[in-house]
Amino acid sequence: MIKKLIEIVGQDNFTDQLEELVPYSYDASINVHRPDAAVWPETTDQVVSIVKFANEYKIPVIPRGAGTSLSGGVVPIKGGIIIDLSKMNKILEVSIENRYARVEAGVVCDDLNRELAKHGFIFPPDPASSSVATIGGNVATNAGGIKGAKYGTTRDYVLGLQVVLPTGKLMRTGAYTMKSVSGYDLAKLFIGAEGTLGVITEVTLKINPIPRHAMTAVATYAKLEDAGNAIFQTMTSGIIPSVMEIMDKVTIQAIKENTDIALPDAEAMILTETDGFTWPEVEAQMDVVLSVLKKNRPIEIKTAKDEKDRLNLWKARKSAYATLARVSNSFVLDDVTVPISRIPELLVGIQEISKKYNIVVATFGHAGDGNLHPQILYDEYDPDMVQRVEKVEEEIFRLAIGLNGTLSGEHGIGLSKAAYMSLEHDPVEMALMRQIKKTLDPYNIMNPGKRALDG
Numbered sequence: 243m244i245k246k247l248i249e250i251v252g253q254d255n256f257t258d259q260l261e262e263l264v265p266y267s268y269d270a271s272i273n274v275h276r277p278d279a280a281v282w283p284e285t286t287d288q289v290v291s292i293v294k295f296a297n298e299y300k301i302p303v304i305p306r307g308a309g310t311s312l313s314g315g316v317v318p319i320k321g322g323i324i325i326d327l328s329k330m331n332k333i334l335e336v337s338i339e340n341r342y343a344r345v346e347a348g349v350v351c352d353d354l355n356r357e358l359a360k361h362g363f364i365f366p367p368d369p370a371s372s373s374v375a376t377i378g379g380n381v382a383t384n385a386g387g388i389k390g391a392k393y394g395t396t397r398d399y400v401l402g403l404q405v406v407l408p409t410g411k412l413m414r415t416g417a418y419t420m421k422s423v424s425g426y427d428l429a430k431l432f433i434g435a436e437g438t439l440g441v442i443t444e445v446t447l448k449i450n451p452i453p454r455h456a457m458t459a460v461a462t463y464a465k466l467e468d469a470g471n472a473i474f475q476t477m478t479s480g481i482i483p484s485v486m487e488i489m490d491k492v493t494i495q496a497i498k499e500n501t502d503i504a505l506p507d508a509e510a511m512i513l514t515e516t517d518g519f520t521w522p523e524v525e526a527q528m529d530v531v532l533s534v535l536k537k538n539r540p541i542e543i544k545t546a547k548d549e550k551d552r553l554n555l556w557k558a559r560k561s562a563y564a565t566l567a568r569v570s571n572s573f574v575l576d577d578v579t580v581p582i583s584r585i586p587e588l589l590v591g592i593q594e595i596s597k598k599y600n601i602v603v604a605t606f607g608h609a610g611d612g613n614l615h616p617q618i619l620y621d622e623y624d625p626d627m628v629q630r631v632e633k634v635e636e637e638i639f640r641l642a643i644g645l646n647g648t649l650s651g652e653h654g655i656g657l658s659k660a661a662y663m664s665l666e667h668d669p670v671e672m673a674l675m676r677q678i679k680k681t682l683d684p685y686n687i688m689n690p691g692k693r694a695l696d697g
């Protein structure tokens with residue numbers, strides 16, 4: 243295996259050294275498993291040769307971008323070869339007149355947006371990990387972000403893909419046009435597939451002009467239900483804010499205690515933003531949002547007067563994940579998503595589960611598109627607590643699905659949620675997913691052990 247892989251990618255782009263394989267055992271979840279080797283291909287042809295070889299000898303291959311997966315999606319649970327695409331990082335084409343950008347899969351999301359900004363354009367999905375996460379990873383997880391309620395997720399921007407299939411065949415699918423109904427929409431099959439169906443080597447993305455103005459406001463509430471109601475009433479008020487984020491009391495408290503950010507005592511805090519191409523348009527939208535926020539008994543509402551003020555209002559929300567990550571020695575971050583009108587029930591339900599098992603759960607997230615991030619904080623050296631955390635997680639999943647929601651709005655299933663797939667998907671759907679996997683990947687070499695697809 244070593245000889246063949248070095249022949250394909252060259253000595254400098256291959257490793258089987260322990261100190262280099264250990265970092266490849268991890269992503270941003272709690273899952274860990276070491277691969278047998280890692281390669282850094284520089285061309286699609288090299289990826290084709292690696293996958294053909296792996297298929298012939300039935301060796302697992304795991305496509306990897308920046309390794310920021312929060313679901314264990316990139317952890318090589320069955321060993322094998324990590325295909326790290328970070329050296330395939332060229333922006334191949336920016337076509338402003340045709341509104342698309344064509345990039346290699348290893349291009350970092352922010353690097354693409356820096357290039358597009360020169361032309362006044364943007365690839366709108368904005369995962370908080372965009373400074374390191376790759377476009378290939380964004381496509382493979384259907385990444386979303388803070389502006390998802392208005393601008394959607396990665397899926398809404400993928401026009402076409404180049405994919406190395408598990409047998410080593412190379413396929414181009416999709417189009418360079420804004421719309422196409424030619425053939426089955428195979429590109430969609432690979433979006434959010436978490437690298438289980440093939441290695442994406444090139445992506446063609448629709449791009450948008452950058453909105454020129456944005457206005458920000460923050461509201462705090464003494465009752466969680468009031469905040470939840472304010473959110474879904476805003477989303478049905480006739481306008482769509484570009485940001486509608488929520489943080490619960492546990493999150494607010496953690497930020498107050500662990501940073502120098504001053505926040506009021508509140509059960510919930512909403513951060514919202516409207517954007518557009520003219521000030522009157524942005525202000526008119528914000529007036530609608532503010533009137534809804536006011537109707538729901540806020541403690542206080544603050545609007546940003548200038549850019550400095552605006553960045554200040556963002557500070558607390560931006561620090562939530564990192565602050566909570568430091569509060570305990572371990573945590574699980576989930577991304578359950580429900581229809582927007584069920585947000586108040588989800589928020590209250592999570593708090594009840596937290597109380598029932600005496601486990602701290604801090605909730606924040608993209609409430610405008612129904613996507614919340616309960617961050618379950620615990621001590622990994624306390625076995626009794628670990629057991630209770632498992633129960634908390636399962637109950638949160640059951641709660642979300644009971645509210646017509648889904649296990650994952652943006653992080654994917656990976657290893658972390660594989661055991662819960664049958665809560666959401668009936669046996670017929672599960673069987674069809676496994677059949678698709680088997681048809682494309684007869685020897686199950688492509689990121690095996692994920693999403694309960696191996697059965």
Ligand SMILES: Cc1cc2nc3c(=O)[nH]c(=O)nc-3n(C[C@H](O)[C@H](O)[C@H](O)COP(=O)(O)OP(=O)(O)OC[C@H]3O[C@@H](n4cnc5c(N)ncnc54)[C@H](O)[C@@H]3O)c2cc1C
Nearest residue numbers: 307308309310311315370371376378379382385386437442
């Ligand atoms: C601090 C932090 C904040 C985050 N914020 C967000 C957020 O706001 N929104 C959000 O959606 N996610 C978020 N995430 C999760 C993560 O960043 C996204 O899922 C991101 O899209 C993963 O990109 P990556 O390049 O790191 O992929 P990786 O983690 O390397 O891989 C993720 C999955 O995609 C597959 N994959 C990667 N590249 C390819 C490829 N070229 N072809 C086929 N499969 C591939 C892998 O096998 C794996 O299953 C966050 C993570 C962290 C750590």
